[in-house]
Amino acid sequence: xxxxxxxxxxxxxxxxxxxxxxxPAGVDITLLVLHAISLPPGxxxxxxxxxxxxxxxxPAAHPYFRDLAGQRVSAHFLVRRDGxxxxxxxxxxxxxxxxxxxxxxxxxxxxxxxxxxxxxxxRDAFADAQYRALTALTRxxxxxxxxxEVAAHSEVAPQRKSDPGPGFDWARFFGGLAHP
Numbered sequence: 815x816x817x818x819x820x821x822x823x824x825x826x827x828x829x830x831x832x833x834x835x836x837x838p839a840g841v842d843i844t845l846l847v848l849h850a851i852s853l854p855p856g857x858x859x860x861x862x863x864x865x866x867x868x869x870x871x872x873p874a875a876h877p878y879f880r881d882l883a884g885q886r887v888s889a890h891f892l893v894r895r896d897g898x899x900x901x902x903x904x905x906x907x908x909x910x911x912x913x914x915x916x917x918x919x920x921x922x923x924x925x926x927x928x929x930x931x932x933x934x935x936x937r938d939a940f941a942d943a944q945y946r947a948l949t950a951l952t953r954x955x956x957x958x959x960x961x962x963e964v965a966a967h968s969e970v971a972p973q974r975k976s977d978p979g980p981g982f983d984w985a986r987f988f989g990g991l992a993h994p
Contacts (some may be wrong), residue, residue: 815954821904826891831867831902833888833910843905843959845927846952847912848896849889850934850977854878858895858933867892867902870921880984886910889929891951898942898949905959913969917963923970928955935966936979945983949990965990 815825822828837843853862865871866882873883889911892900903909911929915922930948932935934940955961966977966982 815950817905817958820882821906823899823901823951825950826899829864830987831888831909832869832931833867833886834907835837835901835910836939841926843926843928844962845917845923845965846955846964847915847923847927847929847970848962848964848978848982849929849931849947849975850865850936850940850979850982852933852935853882853891853929856915856938857936860917863892863899863931863933864932879944887913889931891929892933893947893951893994897941897947899947905955910965912970913974917965917970923965927970928959928961932978932982934978934980934981936976937981939981940978940983945986945990946967947988951992952991 815823817823851863852858862871867888871879873879888902888909890903890905890909899904905928908924909929912923917923932940932944948952967977
C-alpha cells in the first residue's frame, strides 16, 4: 500500500467527507485510534456508515438513525468486514472521530491522530480480512507519518466509548505488525 503526497491511500476507495478541517500548525500525527462501527448496530454491509460520514444518513430509514441525526462525524479510514478500505479524509487533515478525548494526558486526540473504523461492534470478533487490511494500512501510514502509538477509542474517551471492544484481538494485530 502507498500513501500519496495528497494524503490519500491509492488502495482505498475515496469518498470525501465534509466532516474534517485543518490540523493545528506544527502538530505531528503520532497516534492511531481504532474504532468499531456498524449501522444499524450489528448489521454489516450497506452504505449507512458512508452516509453518516458524508451527512447523508436518512434519520427515517431506521429507528436507530434518529439518534444520529445532525451528528457531524468522520474517520480517515473504514475497514469493511471483507477487508475493503474506504478513505473519507486525507491524512494531513483532521477527521472528527475521537470527540472529547485525551491520550496520556494530552487532550484533543483528533489534532494528532488518524482514525480507523473497523466495521463491527464492541462485542463481535473481527474478520481475518480486516486484520490483514488493518496491518497493511498501519504499515503504510507508519512509513509516511511519525506514528508512535495505537489506542482504542475506549482508551481515549473511556467515559463515553467502549470500542473496538473485547472482540478486537490486540495481540494478533501487534503480532501481525511485528512479522512482515
